[in-house]
Amino acid sequence: MTRPRRPPRVQVTPAQVLALLLAFLLASGTGGLLLAGTLMPVAAAARNATELGEEMLQDLPAHLERRPLSQRSVMTAADGTPFAEFFAEDRVVVPLDAVSEHLQHAVVATEDRRFFDHGGIDPTGMARALVQNQLTGSQQGASTLTQQYVKNVLIERSARVGDHAGVEAAQETDGAEGYARKLREARLAVALEQELTKEEILESYLNIAPFGVAVYGAESAARRYFSKPAAELDLVEAATIAGITRSPSALDPTRSPAAAERRRNTVLMLMHDQDYITVEEHDAAVATPIADTLHVSEARSGCMAADAAIPGSGFFCDYVTQVIRHDPAFGETPEERADLLYRGGLVITTTLDPRLQALADEQVKARVPVGDRSGVGSAMVVVEPGTGGVVAMAQNRTFDNTAEAGGSAVSVNYSTSYSYGGSGGFAPGSTLKPFTLLEWLEQGNDLGRTVDGTARTLNTNQFTACGSRLPSQTWPVRNSEGGAGAMSVLQATQRSVNLGYLSMAMQLDLCDIMQGAADLGVTQSSAGREGEPFGAYAANVLGSESTSPLALAGAYAAFAADGLFCTPVAVSGVRDPSGAALPVPDAGCSQAVDPEIAATMNHALGHVWQGTGRSLGTPGYAAAGKTGTTSRNEQTWFVGYTPRLAAATWVGYPDSFSPMQNLVINGRRHQHVYGATIAGVAWKGFMDAALADGKPNPAFTPVTDRARLGRSSSVPSVVGLDRDAAVEVLRRAGFEAVVGGSTASDLPAGVVASQSRIGSAEPGSRITLYPSRGGGGGAPLDGTEEDGAEEDG
Numbered sequence: 001m002t003r004p005r006r007p008p009r010v011q012v013t014p015a016q017v018l019a020l021l022l023a024f025l026l027a028s029g030t031g032g033l034l035l036a037g038t039l040m041p042v043a044a045a046a047r048n049a050t051e052l053g054e055e056m057l058q059d060l061p062a063h064l065e066r067r068p069l070s071q072r073s074v075m076t077a078a079d080g081t082p083f084a085e086f087f088a089e090d091r092v093v094v095p096l097d098a099v100s101e102h103l104q105h106a107v108v109a110t111e112d113r114r115f116f117d118h119g120g121i122d123p124t125g126m127a128r129a130l131v132q133n134q135l136t137g138s139q140q141g142a143s144t145l146t147q148q149y150v151k152n153v154l155i156e157r158s159a160r161v162g163d164h165a166g167v168e169a170a171q172e173t174d175g176a177e178g179y180a181r182k183l184r185e186a187r188l189a190v191a192l193e194q195e196l197t198k199e200e201i202l203e204s205y206l207n208i209a210p211f212g213v214a215v216y217g218a219e220s221a222a223r224r225y226f227s228k229p230a231a232e233l234d235l236v237e238a239a240t241i242a243g244i245t246r247s248p249s250a251l252d253p254t255r256s257p258a259a260a261e262r263r264r265n266t267v268l269m270l271m272h273d274q275d276y277i278t279v280e281e282h283d284a285a286v287a288t289p290i291a292d293t294l295h296v297s298e299a300r301s302g303c304m305a306a307d308a309a310i311p312g313s314g315f316f317c318d319y320v321t322q323v324i325r326h327d328p329a330f331g332e333t334p335e336e337r338a339d340l341l342y343r344g345g346l347v348i349t350t351t352l353d354p355r356l357q358a359l360a361d362e363q364v365k366a367r368v369p370v371g372d373r374s375g376v377g378s379a380m381v382v383v384e385p386g387t388g389g390v391v392a393m394a395q396n397r398t399f400d401n402t403a404e405a406g407g408s409a410v411s412v413n414y415s416t417s418y419s420y421g422g423s424g425g426f427a428p429g430s431t432l433k434p435f436t437l438l439e440w441l442e443q444g445n446d447l448g449r450t451v452d453g454t455a456r457t458l459n460t461n462q463f464t465a466c467g468s469r470l471p472s473q474t475w476p477v478r479n480s481e482g483g484a485g486a487m488s489v490l491q492a493t494q495r496s497v498n499l500g501y502l503s504m505a506m507q508l509d510l511c512d513i514m515q516g517a518a519d520l521g522v523t524q525s526s527a528g529r530e531g532e533p534f535g536a537y538a539a540n541v542l543g544s545e546s547t548s549p550l551a552l553a554g555a556y557a558a559f560a561a562d563g564l565f566c567t568p569v570a571v572s573g574v575r576d577p578s579g580a581a582l583p584v585p586d587a588g589c590s591q592a593v594d595p596e597i598a599a600t601m602n603h604a605l606g607h608v609w610q611g612t613g614r615s616l617g618t619p620g621y622a623a624a625g626k627t628g629t630t631s632r633n634e635q636t637w638f639v640g641y642t643p644r645l646a647a648a649t650w651v652g653y654p655d656s657f658s659p660m661q662n663l664v665i666n667g668r669r670h671q672h673v674y675g676a677t678i679a680g681v682a683w684k685g686f687m688d689a690a691l692a693d694g695k696p697n698p699a700f701t702p703v704t705d706r707a708r709l710g711r712s713s714s715v716p717s718v719v720g721l722d723r724d725a726a727v728e729v730l731r732r733a734g735f736e737a738v739v740g741g742s743t744a745s746d747l748p749a750g751v752v753a754s755q756s757r758i759g760s761a762e763p764g765s766r767i768t769l770y771p772s773r774g775g776g777g778g779a780p781l782d783g784t785e786e787d788g789a790e791e792d793g
Helices: 014-028 042-058 099-109 123-136 143-162 164-171 177-195 196-206 218-226 235-243 259-275 279-286 305-309 313-324 334-343 352-366 428-441 490-492 496-508 510-519 540-543 549-560 593-611 679-690 705-709 724-732
Strands: 073-076 084-088 347-350 375-385 389-393 451-452 456-461 476-479 486-488 573-575 626-627 635-641 646-652 661-665 668-672 713-717 738-739 744-745 752-755 759-761 764-774
Touching: 014 456, 073 334, 073 593, 084 305, 084 313, 099 143, 099 196, 099 235, 099 259, 143 164, 143 177, 143 196, 177 646, 196 218, 218 235, 218 738, 235 279, 305 313, 313 334, 313 347, 313 573, 352 375, 352 389, 352 496, 352 646, 352 679, 375 549, 375 679, 428 496, 428 510, 428 540, 428 549, 428 593, 428 626, 451 496, 456 490, 476 496, 486 490, 490 496, 490 593, 496 540, 510 540, 510 738, 549 593, 549 626, 549 635, 593 626, 626 679, 635 679, 646 679, 724 752, 724 764, 744 752
Parallel strands: 073 347, 738 764, 744 764
Antiparallel strands: 073 084, 347 573, 375 389, 375 646, 451 486, 456 476, 626 635, 635 646, 661 668, 713 759, 752 764
């Protein structure tokens, strides 16, 4: 049987063993080396102490487990601009040569003047403390810098795992527990001195020690009190920081400047006494008021400080933290991921573009100001086509994740789904119609096909879902933005005609439509349904369930990128404190839509400027998009894109499905709010400014005539056929037949005397039939009236 491995034996000198025992006796308060009431001779004490100490050493730990220190993480924009920090302990670890010599000398002079001479414990210092304690009855400490470092490591290790009892045990000063702690620290200090050089120990101490309330390490202290790196600290600044460690709360110069100044002067005196500074340097430093030296920088952990660096970026910042908490790339459990964020010392490079973020924030808040009496919310999220990078995310609220938040200060992110910001999303209305158009085109149809846009009562059994007809239920449907009669799919898209799109959906499978949207990231966003495809219901053709602005922006970006879909991403890179790159979520870009179909989508959606978005004016650059308005103006949208940028803008009530009718917003009364009313104005204002940067704005890939109007087919001649028979012949040939007015003809009454087109026409074209009323009067017409092909918009 293999014996358990014993802890490594540490070789110690008799002086070190005696010091260990002195530490024990000092902590126990015996006041001297007393045995049976008799003061032992020093030599005998040393001999006996050595023998006893060696036995005691075998039962104490001989190795200090040192883990990477908790450090603050920094979040930066794509250009490197830092805009948020995260920390459980405000600390930045730096090498010793990045700490000014003044601070190194001040710490040694104050905390452990014999640091470079002892082996981890200081018998001279212990003896001095022993005498002082005996004479004064006080409990004067005698811990070396090495022992203090050990203590801080034990505290940090327990705090890292939430072990509050361990933190208390590492700080215990009374009773048996206190004696045990002192002896354990001493043993570990002796062992540590044999592992590390003095410089390594000093560096480690300067990085772990508390230098104020929630300020850890020399670098963070220098930035906190003097807004400079530790390498640039002068004598006065260094002495100030070195004095804080005795009582980080009571001697914090931002809280107790008078006490901190007295302590600083004590440090300066010690530095002079130990020849680190001259008398002139000492006198000049002491004469400097501490208030004249402070240049305080408030360290704030979390996203509430982000807006000060980049306007309105708090919500984007929060979204990034949610990504980190949810993605296994950052750890196996949510707890590990949060620990990495708040203690891992990461540099998180995001996709945020500061210029575009400022523009989005400006437009959103200009259209519906923060605190507007209407209570209406607004949000805009911008995605880069071809990469999926989220370059801006703004809303007309102030980010505040405290318990006291309320009113226009919120933590709910309107741009994201429930798990990534707390919003359940919003009904997209007509901005979901493009996914019916997408399925229409993927099934081989084209924009020139004719559909019936007449408002009418439908039956849900006219729709197919996953291969089966829906149950029978009457459904009266109106066109919220007008439109009636036969029209091309292009016209139905331009004018956003509900019945035109429902007529298209009747010829498709609803499951395929909703899955096509899901394949481009458009899924439900509410709690309990997050990530699920929209239900295969007829009403969802018109966008009745909820999704997020981010999802829509990401999907429309795929159209802009010739069908290349990239999952929206907010993090482009993460590096640990050593500079090593960590894995980050991948956009997983793939060719989700055929490029020819994407070009056709762009052509169709590019007619919005002559349709529901005509009030916005046609942009001076290639752009396409879709308005969206729910049945009673509760949620309104404009989702649009250019080859460079895709943006989704939403306006509505964030907490209720309430109509925006007869309402004053930003001082202006609106009888009805539509997609172009506010959301469209914000979108165009943003895009006009965003694209006016001197960079080229390319055009979309041209659409082919075949995709636009379909392949020409032979139109059968039905002259002489019975009217009903003629209609059936044309229907089977792929055309729509309508009956016009009767005409005089030599043919019998009731049969087709003429038709509007013969020869060839696009599939789905409308052919008008003119029945004979008999009585002679002329030859049959043969296609002299062109009404089969619709205009392009």
